[in-house]
Amino acid sequence: MLIPLQYNSTEIESDSLIARGRIPLTSCLMMGIFTFIFTWMNWRLYDGLLIPHGDSAMYEEHLWNVSHGKGFRSYLDQGLFWGEHIQFIHLFLLPLYLIWPSHLTMELCETVALAAGAIPLYRMAVRHSHSTTAGKAMVAAYLCYFPLHFLDISIDLKTFRPISFGVPLLLFALEAIELKHWKTALILLLLTLASKEDYAIILGPLGLWIAWRAFQERKRGTSTSPSSNLEKIKAIAPGISLSLFAVVYLPVVVVVLIPLFRDGAKVHYVGYFSQFGETPTEIVENILFNPSLLFGQLVHPDTLMNLLAFLVPLGFLPLFSPSRLLVAVPLFGLLCLNEVASDPRHHFHAPIVPILAWAAAYGLTNATEVLQRFRKQHQPDVIRRPSFSAHFLWSSSLATAIFFSLSPLGLAFWDPGSKYYWQRLYVPGxxxxxxxxxxxxxxxxxxxxxxxxxxxxxxxxxxxxxxxxxxxxxxxxxxxxxxxxxxxxxxxxxxxxxxxxxxxxxxxxxxxxxxxxxxxxxxxxxxxxxxxxxxxxxxxxxxxxx
Structure with missing residues (x-):
């Protein structure tokens, strides 16, 4: 087992790996195993002619056409690709693609990127818990998290999606935000938006969270160093600015930019919410000002099932960091309203994954503290080293993957009666x-x-x-x-x-x-x-x- 069952000395952990932020060999091995397995699966699907062009190989055609002067498009698109999404993160793969112009290159890059999301999660979990084993548990939980697996290979076997690159980018951005490295965070957040405009729905509430945290920090510091109003405004300015930018960016993209490249036609995903209207304006108005319609669509058993699908694999630990968890609520609500796919087996849930993993990384320690207060005990050493939470986290992720993942962790991979049986999908027929x-x-x-x-x-x-x-x-x-x-x-x-x-x-x-x-x-x-x-x-x- 790559996660040791016993903790090392807290002092040794703090002085060595925690201080330097190094990723231990066991975590690197887990990321390597994830990369090897999912790259192999993607490549074998390609060899078996099981990867479609639409919503997968069309992105490879984008790079081929750009590199040959044919424009940023595939001939599947209704004109230029800008008429589908303001999404161009995959253009950054061009240097590697020119070396090896193949769809396989893009599959490899996507899998490596998803695995790399474990790096900031490890560092954030270790910083908050002062335990490298908690960090390793977070890495294991993230890599076993079945909603992440479906971002690499979805339930309909669509494999390459540029939106997946936003997961590691947002995780690195969240780490930079926690450390108040604002320039780094800004660059990473802009790159995240290049993965798909959907991430703006996350950045809006994230900006409010940044402002709220800054306000709380200033409030706690008033007893020793009173702050002027100007200093308070400066403290919350980064968060408010991000939130306002997201509020402006998304309507501009959906109402102006995408229709501009579609000869004025409305965005195609308006049809995903037809119960709320036929135009973006109608949909927004009904969601905001028709509570009975919204209530009727959200209060549904499927909503609870979707919520459990996200939280159970993470051992419910995101609930112990509620302010971070709230950042994902607006997009989760929209996901549940989506008539095409509301569960985490396609790609629409991609922006939610890094937020929940981020909340779980901080919920590791918070869960132990809450349980200790509930029991009215005072065991600071246990609080400092959240053993139960860490092992419950990775074991929950592994257990749910057994039943829901399409990877070798899942039963479907080994079941001869399943349409996802490995000999049926990964052995060219x-x-x-x-x-x-x-x-x-x-x-x-x-x-x-x-x-x-x-x-x-x-x-x-x-x-x-x-x-x-x-x-x-x-x-x-x-x-x-x-x-x-x-x-x-x-x-x-x-x-x-x-x-x-x-x-x-x-x-x-x-x-x-x-x-x-x-x-x-x-x-x-x-x-x-x-x-x-x-x-x-x-x-x-x-x-x-x-």
Whole structure:
């Protein structure tokens, strides 16, 4: 076991690791194991053609297109990606991506980033508890925390999400805030916002927490050094400024910037809250001023289940740091109102994870102090070294991971009857083997329209279009293949495939004179259509004129 069951001398811990802020070998090993396991899982999903382009490999296409002068976009987007989210943190991966231009690079970076979130958590837990074992317990709990696992691989096997980079960035920012390193905190918070605009919902209440803590510190110091009103204003200024910035930033992004890149259309995630209205303004007004509607949506068994899903793996310790826990309340409320996904198995909960982990790191010691006061005992040595809380924390996280994680910690990973069984997901099957026969069949200078799960293999081509039933801007807001498409590739066995035979492809069924059906080399697993030469030249001339 990487967490020792006995504490070392408090003096030794304080003088060595605590003072220097060093991360012990055991914590590094835990982070290394997490990185190895989840990188392996991500890479094997990619090898098995189980990672979709939409909401995963499309971000790799962003980097490919940027590095080749095609703009910050994938051809899945309705124009530039700015029309989906003000989210560009993955552009900082470009130096590494240019060395190894692959989706696998991005998966590795995301997993390393999530693991790195354990570093500030360890340091904060140790500083507050004066116990390195408490810090190790916090690291173990964080890395076993199943809501974190779903940020690396979600329940629908979407793997790479830029929002995940906000988790370690916000954790490092929280540590800087605790130490009052304001310049460092500012830079980290701006980078956190680059992970997705959702983090502004966290930064608003976080600013209020910073101001409240500063006010409390000044208040406690008045007996010995009275403060002027100007000094009090200076003390709360960083927090109030952050809160005001977040309050302004989010509406500007949602109401102005994103619609600007969508030709004035409203943001796509307005549909997630359709019970509150059809526009951002209607939704906000109903949430704020229609308490009966809000109450009816929130007071629901699912809300309690979501709350338990977040708190039980952390041993309820965030409750022992209530002021920090309150920072997550507004976003938790919005998550529970989300009609698409309200539980922590997708990606919408990402900004909540660092706040709860931060609260747990401080709740470690607070829990022991509260229990001691409740028992009316005076054992300062026990208070200083929260043994029970530390071991309850990591064991709670591990126990819940057994039942809910998709990783090797979870039963689903080992259950042959589960759709998440390791041999079903992480051992490439017949479909991947059949694709190897046609992988090099299409020239890289071609424009390819392909279905979602085979699409990641064509992001480095001249253009890679999404072939689906969704209307796309690159195809005049119609489904199917754009007019300048050279090849259509249909994956007939992917999880959501509706096309099984060539005659089910509208382009081939309606205009067989324009398309050549290439010989089947894959036993029906893949269908490839090639535009006939005379049709290809006329279509490209038409596309050039438009």
């Amino acid at each position: 017949e479909r991947a083997q059949q694709f190897a026969k046609i992988e090099n069949l299409i020239p890289p200078e071609s424009r390819v329209a392909s279905t979602d799960f085979i699409h990641p293999r064509y992001t480095h081509f001249d253009r890679s279009y999404d072939y689906s039933e969704y209307p796309r801007k690159v195809n005049d807001n119609k489904p199917g293949a754009p007019p300048d498409t050279d090849y259509i590739v249909i994956d007939t066995r992917h999880p959501y495939s509706n096309i099984k035979t060539p005659d089910q492809i509208p382009e081939y069924h309606d205009h067989p004179e324009r398309w050549e059906l290439l010989p089947d080399q894959t036993d029906g697993y893949f269908i490839i259509l090639k535009r006939k030469p005379e049709s290809a030249s006329s279509q490209k001339q038409s596309a050039a004129r438009s």
